[in-house]
Amino acid sequence: MDVQMRLFWHWFLRTSKRFSVLSADDFQLRQELIAMLPRLRRYALSLTGSLPDADDLVQDTCAKALRYSDQYHPHQDLDRWVFRIARNHWFSETRKRKVRLGAGQVDAVETGELYTTVNGENALAGRQLGQQIMQLPSELATVLLLVSVEGYSYKEAAAHLGWPIGTVMSRISRARQLLRERLTEKEPM
Amino acid sequence: MDEVLFQKLSAYIDGELSPQDAEQIEDLLENDPSVAEIYRSIVDADARAREELDQMLELPVPAHLIHAIEAAPPAPANISDAPSHLRVMIQIAASVAFLAVGVVIGQSLSKSSATPGLETAAATVPAGWLRDIAEYHAVYETQTRHLVEVPASDVDHIEAWLGKTVEVSFETPDLTAVGLTFEGARLLVAAGKPVAQLVYTTESGDVVALCFLKTDKPDTESSKAQQIGGYHMVSWRSNGGAYVVVGPKARQDVIEQAAAQAISL
Numbered sequence: 001m002d003v004q005m006r007l008f009w010h011w012f013l014r015t016s017k018r019f020s021v022l023s024a025d026d027f028q029l030r031q032e033l034i035a036m037l038p039r040l041r042r043y044a045l046s047l048t049g050s051l052p053d054a055d056d057l058v059q060d061t062c063a064k065a066l067r068y069s070d071q072y073h074p075h076q077d078l079d080r081w082v083f084r085i086a087r088n089h090w091f092s093e094t095r096k097r098k099v100r101l102g103a104g105q106v107d108a109v110e111t112g113e114l115y116t117t118v119n120g121e122n123a124l125a126g127r128q129l130g131q132q133i134m135q136l137p138s139e140l141a142t143v144l145l146l147v148s149v150e151g152y153s154y155k156e157a158a159a160h161l162g163w164p165i166g167t168v169m170s171r172i173s174r175a176r177q178l179l180r181e182r183l184t185e186k187e188p189m
Numbered sequence: 190m191d192e193v194l195f196q197k198l199s200a201y202i203d204g205e206l207s208p209q210d211a212e213q214i215e216d217l218l219e220n221d222p223s224v225a226e227i228y229r230s231i232v233d234a235d236a237r238a239r240e241e242l243d244q245m246l247e248l249p250v251p252a253h254l255i256h257a258i259e260a261a262p263p264a265p266a267n268i269s270d271a272p273s274h275l276r277v278m279i280q281i282a283a284s285v286a287f288l289a290v291g292v293v294i295g296q297s298l299s300k301s302s303a304t305p306g307l308e309t310a311a312a313t314v315p316a317g318w319l320r321d322i323a324e325y326h327a328v329y330e331t332q333t334r335h336l337v338e339v340p341a342s343d344v345d346h347i348e349a350w351l352g353k354t355v356e357v358s359f360e361t362p363d364l365t366a367v368g369l370t371f372e373g374a375r376l377l378v379a380a381g382k383p384v385a386q387l388v389y390t391t392e393s394g395d396v397v398a399l400c401f402l403k404t405d406k407p408d409t410e411s412s413k414a415q416q417i418g419g420y421h422m423v424s425w426r427s428n429g430g431a432y433v434v435v436g437p438k439a440r441q442d443v444i445e446q447a448a449a450q451a452i453s454l
Contacts, residue, residue: 030258030261034259037254037258038246038247039246041254042245042246055254058254062257063257063261066258066263067262129237133241144238148203148235148238148239148242149238151418154205169196169200172199172203173192173195176195176199176231180230180231183233
């Protein structure tokens, strides 16, 4: 029934909006996007591993969010909708790059390395642990951010990331394992 | 270290284990110091990661991003030039449909209390009274006008009533030294047992609670800090009572000070 209710709301709001019963509040959306920028940048950084790429992604994401604001369901969390746009856009761009470069990506669970190949010099100078987190394989950094900081349940993270719940569980565990190892290396516990 | 055990400890921190697995982990934490040590190191790494990630929010946002949002073209216009009588008809149709669907939903919800789907969802909630306390806290901390059942002004009644109901005699701890004002108390039920909840607030309005219930388990040698959902919790057992101080993760320092103060009293 929950699904039926969502479908109905979706139809009702879109229909109403289309016929100006509920007009899209463009100004308010822009204000909310601006207020969300720090969190959106942090999320983008977990996907990209570098601030310049993250800022490009944030800009593209906001432009898309404004262009497709009629697809936003007012009853859902704006930040989650925008995060999803960012993730979809990033992976679409990554696929294009992969095709251009003829290279593949290593699955996060198969890598034992803490760092990705992204150049860390431009990311978060002075924040060593933060830098290490953002240079985890993006699947690990993203799931750690979503669950541990943004408060997503495993079910919500699985829906957002398009993974089975078991994968969310194993990847967040892997992320914590890598960070713990890194902290233990630096500061014997 | 055992990968599966690490995964379970990680999921336990997130409150995502099944009741059986959560109980297994809680037993291990109590009885196996090496597992408890690993657990603490994961909690520590997680807390430090969160702290670092939160600090990222303070990075200055480039002005060009703000400008790009302000200057972006508006969404393509919707079809709003339909004849006004058509708009009115659609509004009416939508309202009627809304009412009809509402009736159907209402009927379905009234039948859904025993659906397997809800049981499945409930089964994912980890066992243990601390999980229940975290869930209560999430509900009550927002009820600023109805924060407590009995106000602080009736402290004698609170101590008599809850002491008798929970079967743990107590004196309400004065936690003003750590910046907490006593607001009053509630009676909860967690893990099938009555639980006393003494409610305090910080100067900024954050809600911190000291909860306790009767237990047959032996006293703990030290308190245990953990995080469930969005809450930091410090728990211990003493003189037939199991205690926990709970509050928002962001007030971890106050919660730990309050627990230390309560233990010392």
